[in-house]
Structures are given as C-alpha cells and as structure tokens.
Amino acid sequence: MISDFMSGLVRLRRGSWEMLASFLIAIGVIMLMQPVFLWAYTYSFIVTLTGTVMFIIVSHFPE
Incomplete structure (x- = not known):
C-alpha cells in the first residue's frame, strides 16, 4: 500500500497527489x-x- 502511494507520487498520478492535498487541507x-x-x-x-x-x-x- 505504501509502495503504491509512493509510485503514484513519482509517476504523477491523480489519486496519490489528491490524497496528499486533502491531507494538507485537513x-x-x-x-x-x-x-x-x-x-x-x-x-x-x-x-x-x-x-x-x-x-x-x-x-x-x-488517473
């Protein structure tokens, strides 16, 4: 799960970056x-x- 998140960040995929942005807002x-x-x-x-x-x-x- 962590590796999927990190690979999504590196590959500029929407899901991981949206989660990080939502975390910053919260x-x-x-x-x-x-x-x-x-x-x-x-x-x-x-x-x-x-x-x-x-x-x-x-x-x-x-995506």
Whole structure:
C-alpha cells in the first residue's frame, strides 16, 4: 500500500497527489481550530491554501 502511494507520487498520478492535498487541507483546518499554539494558527491559512491550490492542479493529472 505504501509502495503504491509512493509510485503514484513519482509517476504523477491523480489519486496519490489528491490524497496528499486533502491531507494538507485537513491539517490546515485542524491548525486553524486549535486553541493552544499560536504558530499553528499563524501558518494554518498558508497550509490550507497550499493544499487547495495543489488539489486544483493535481485534479488535471491522469488517473
């Protein structure tokens, strides 16, 4: 399973990159909602924006 994921990243396949972009979006939202660390809140928008732009770009990759 891990090797399939890594080979999908290397071969620029949509599934692996979309999963990574979705993970970045989820991490960014968690960073935004947590009340403890100011650095996490500070960088949450950048992480979420990176994941969103990445998702838009990789949605054009081949299956």
